[in-house]
Amino acid sequence: MALRPIIRFPHPTLGISAEIVTRFDDDLRALVDDLTETMRAAPGIGITAPHIGVLKRVTVIELDRQTGPRCFVNPEIVWHSEVTARHSEGSVSMPGISEDVERPMGVRVRYQTMAGETREEEASGLMAVCLQHEIDQLDGIFWLRRLSRLKRDRAVKRFEKLR
Template sequence: MALRPIIRFPNPTLSMSTEMVTQFDSSLHSLVDDLTDTMRAAPGIGITAPHIGVLQRVTVIELDRQTGPRTFVNPQIVWCSVETARHSEGSVSMPGISEEVERPSSIRVRYQTISGEALEEEARGLMAVCLQHEIDQLDGIFWIRRLSRLKRERAVNGLKS
């Protein structure tokens, strides 16, 4: 377990798509441990492997410290609701900046566990927001690309201040 340096926006790594995980071994377990430690120290509620420079399709989300972190390997959204909701979002790669983003309010995601077991589940509320945000990142879509041009410029200018 180790804290890893977080890549900061506008590093081009944050716009790169990730590779599917094919090896469910001790190196994956170490990566997940490092992601968890780094996310908690940031502090944040979600982090992806690209945030620490690793282009693998892995994310860790922890909405509640008592419940603990959840790991999603090779996640993909297989269904989205028509209903949408707005929620404030930010990134560990862009600390101190947040804006409202509109996304589907419910999703169904297919993923693998850290041991490789294939699962599918539906998410609503904050978990749905986090999964969509982190899966975007795994697809090379940094969260500010979901903003209007004006809001995106405001976010980038806020980072420079």
């Protein structure tokens, strides 16, 4: 495992859609290990390969250290609830900044495991928020784009002051 540098906003890589993973091998396992270590050090509860400059559709989410990290390869949302909720979000690429984002309260996600097995599962609450947030990033949609222009501009100004 290796701690990798995290790309910071407004790096252009954060706006690029990641490529589908086709090889489920030792390189993928090493990438997931690096993502996990980097996410924990950030600290964060979710990270994608693009956050460390690797344009692959891989995300790691860890809501609880005791439960451990979950890896989702090539995730996609196949259903979402009509009911929405607001939740505070931020990014390891923009530390110290958070804003409320409105998203569906529940999702069903299709993904592959590190062994390449296809699975589907439903999520609600914080896991649903994290999956939507990280899948957006894999699609090249940085979380700020989910904010109104006014909130986005304020968040960017606050981040510039922190730097």
